[in-house]
Amino acid sequence: MGKNAAVWKYGNGLIAAAAAVSLLAGCGAGGGQQAGDKEPAQQQGSAPKGPVKISMMANLHTPEVPSDLIEKMVEEKTNTELDIQWVPDGSYEEKLNASFATGTLPQAVYMKNQSTLILFKDAIRDGQFWEIGPLLKDYPNLSKLNPAVLHNTSVDGKIYALYQERPLSRQGIIYRKDWADKLGLSEPKNTDELYQMLKSFTEGDPNGSGKKDTIGLTDRSDLIYGAFKTVSSYFGTPNNWGEEDGKLIPEFMHPGYMETMKFFKKLHQEGLINQDFPVTSKTDQQNLFITGVAGMYIGAMGDVVSLHQKMVDINPDIELEVHNRVEGPDGKLGVWAIPGYGSAVLFPKSSVKTEEDLRNILDFYDKLMAPELTNLIYYGVEGTHYNVVEGKASVVDDTKLTDREVKPYQAIMIGGPSTIDMLEGYFKLPVKAKAEELTVDNENFLIHDPAAPLDSPTYTERGVRLQEIIKDATYNFILGKLDEAGFQGEVDRWLKEGGNQIIEEFNASYQMAKSNG
Known part of the structure; x- marks a missing residue:
């Protein structure tokens, strides 16, 4: 691992968590057609001679659709022909749901965040998306994805999604x-x-x-x-x-x-x-x-x-x-700690028809995780969008240029600095550099959410409303309007109005994930 991987590497606490779930990638597939357990695609003699056509839907966080400068370079280096649907952030989930309802999803579908992924769990269980866990070991870069983070994206202990890394705790x-x-x-x-x-x-x-x-x-x-x-x-x-x-x-x-x-x-x-x-x-x-x-x-x-x-x-x-x-x-x-990912990528069977198609797409993402391509996607072209200062990437001050040509492509990135030997960012403000170092140091004493990959129908339906009971009770205690007995009374109300059911459902999901893993 290079400098950046050393700075971002996961601490002992996460390594222990990763070890606990390291067998997840080998769990069997469930529901519908399964991705088999074969040799790497590049060793099967089935790699297509021409560019692989891949369609995807990506979240656009800038005002304008980007130029195709980076896209053309990625296509050339990965032997692909990309069809990227850029959807503005404010309407992304609406477009995603409409495409799903009409059966027009592209081959690679980015879930906006953890909440969006949760909404698709029933469709995943119904076999509408490919399980990819058994295949990840066949790809040198995808196999480096962190097992603990993959576990947080899992459904019933099985891996269906690639992920875009986020620092576990800032x-x-x-x-x-x-x-x-x-x-x-x-x-x-x-x-x-x-x-x-x-x-x-x-x-x-x-x-x-x-x-x-x-x-x-x-x-x-x-x-x-x-x-x-x-x-x-x-x-x-x-x-x-x-x-x-x-x-x-x-x-x-x-x-x-x-x-x-x-x-x-x-x-x-x-x-x-x-x-x-x-x-x-x-x-x-x-x-x-x-x-x-x-x-x-x-x-x-x-x-x-x-x-x-x-x-x-x-x-x-x-x-x-x-x-x-x-x-x-x-x-x-x-x-x-957060679950360790921002967006996650699913592969619908409605548009990815065969396992060979799936393997070709996974091969693209495997290449995308190579340091050269990751640096290109994240920072742009050296000398144009960034310069190397003290062995680190110093982004140019031209925000309009980077927003137009580079920043949107960060949305299609897979993995991140802890799994890729990419360039570190150069920060002119010393306290910012220290903040980045301490973000990595946090990984030595993380408190994970064991319910991150779990689900509860009652929580999905009533969780937000019920949480308001606890939020109000917390503030009222701090403001002196409730004593300990009064706070417990609100907890009891939470339990009575659906909390007990949420606890039961999360624990049932917890046990199911353990048994499937």
Whole structure:
């Protein structure tokens, strides 16, 4: 593995998880026609002489359809003829559902995210998409895809999708280092020191105004991507669901969740956090940090770039720092993880007629994971879209050029830096480079969601509404409107209105996946 793979490599916790599911790729196919267990396509003497025609549907995140510069280069290097349907992000799911209903899906279909993939689980079980798990070992690059992430895309323990990698956890702390230095504070190593920093930022006059015009933490109305879930990880709370005595239970029934609520209640009572955070937008949350009202922001560490850019326009002397290792009361580290993928690619049997066709398409994606092609798709053409600085890719400042010719093609990428020896990005801002390093370091103490590949019909139908009960109860506890008994009463209401059924269904799915794996 090269430099970038070393920076992005998975830590011990994920390696253990990967080992636990490493046999998944060998599980048998189910439902409809199956992809057999044969030698690699390139060794079967069946590779077509002419370009392989491949149709795909991809999510467009830029205002305009890209030029075909990158597409033509990819076609030449992979001996393919690509037919890419670019669908604007805002209408992607509508187009996807319409194509599925009319039987007009292309050969490679990108699921927009985990939620979209979940919606297609019944169709997958019905045998409408190819199972690819048994074939991945036949391809040198596809076989490097992370088993733990593949498991998170699985249906009943079987692999149907390739995936586009996402860092498993970007979560951490961004704080005013200039304030901390003035107050003699070092990075908070545990939850007690975290509290003390927030208290000092509020009461220690860190900006030197002589007034009490600062607060420690700025937060927003988001129990997931705001500060709450990350701090909850510090207190040992499971990630959405956790296993207890062999059975999955929701995170809010774990003691760590209650301890986190008590921590935030203390911050609120003492004025160390913006008092209206349960109704604060992300924009307003960030503005409190940008304008120098708050000294800490907890969320994606990569946000430090955009925050820094806006803050130096107001105060050129500000200095930011990022931090990720905060021990809980038990002395342990933990941070919640996403399933490890953004989009996932399925192969419908309505358009991929034979196993030979499937193998030709998989061969294309295998070639796409080669470092040369990955760098081309992700960064563009060296000398035009990026330059190599200190052995890393420094993207040119011409956003219009990269948006028009490069960025859209990132949507068709498979795998990512942890499985491909691709170039690292070059970051001019040192704290951004550190944020990337700490994102990788997070992988040493991840808290995975064991229910990520599972499903529950009741959760699909009523989960969002039921979660509002818990969200409201959480905020009401923090605001002092509910005590512990009152919060438990809301949990009981969640259980009565469908929660018990959700628990039963997730556990049944959990056991099924174990038996199939």
